[in-house]
Amino acid sequence: MNAIILLFVVGAMLLAAEIFLPGAVAGIIGGIALAVGSLLSFREFGFGGGLLASFGALVLVGIMLYLELVVLPKTSFGKRMVVQSIVGATSQPLPAAPEAVVGRAAVALTTLAPSGYVEVDGRRYEAFCRSGHVPKGTALRVVGVDNFRITVSQT
Numbered sequence: 001m002n003a004i005i006l007l008f009v010v011g012a013m014l015l016a017a018e019i020f021l022p023g024a025v026a027g028i029i030g031g032i033a034l035a036v037g038s039l040l041s042f043r044e045f046g047f048g049g050g051l052l053a054s055f056g057a058l059v060l061v062g063i064m065l066y067l068e069l070v071v072l073p074k075t076s077f078g079k080r081m082v083v084q085s086i087v088g089a090t091s092q093p094l095p096a097a098p099e100a101v102v103g104r105a106a107v108a109l110t111t112l113a114p115s116g117y118v119e120v121d122g123r124r125y126e127a128f129c130r131s132g133h134v135p136k137g138t139a140l141r142v143v144g145v146d147n148f149r150i151t152v153s154q155t
Contacts, residue, residue: 007034007037007040008033008034008037008056008057010030011033011037012034012060015030015064018030037053038050038054095125095145095149096123096125101120101145102144105120105139105140106118106139106140106150107119107137107138108135108136108140109124111135111136112138112152113134114130115128116129118150118152120142127149127150128151129154130151130152130153131154140155141153
């Protein structure tokens with residue numbers, strides 16, 4: 001009886017410590033301790049006692065998860081553990097201002113299959129052609145700008 005209670009308490013403590021420790025070792029050992037405690041309770045108390053102990057272990061894990069994931073983040077200690085900042089910027093600027101290039105004529109500097117390089121007003125841009133494969137030197141029109149390249153189509 002003492003071994004079962006000890007395994008449940010140690011398992012619960014290791015599962016609770018998992019939130020503070022790197023890796024998954026404490027959680028795995030805690031889960032194994034709870035499973036061994038449940039198996040011992042089946043051996044010592046029969047099917048009914050083992051089932052009751054296993055249900056108790058699941059309730060204990062549920063309570064711990066609720067405390068760790070719902071209650072702890074609302075406390076001042078939990079708020080210091082969680083990153084609260086938000087980045088409102090982009091990783092890189094657009095390749096070109098949409099109003100400066102959309103609708104302009106472009107020339108394929110490389111074969112676009114469907115991506116490649118084009119020239120718009122003397123500047124080189126990476127581009128994507130909606131119509132698929134376009135040979136080098138083809139006249140194109142800029143139809144849009146996305147995060148990393150401009151979008152062109154044949155004129």
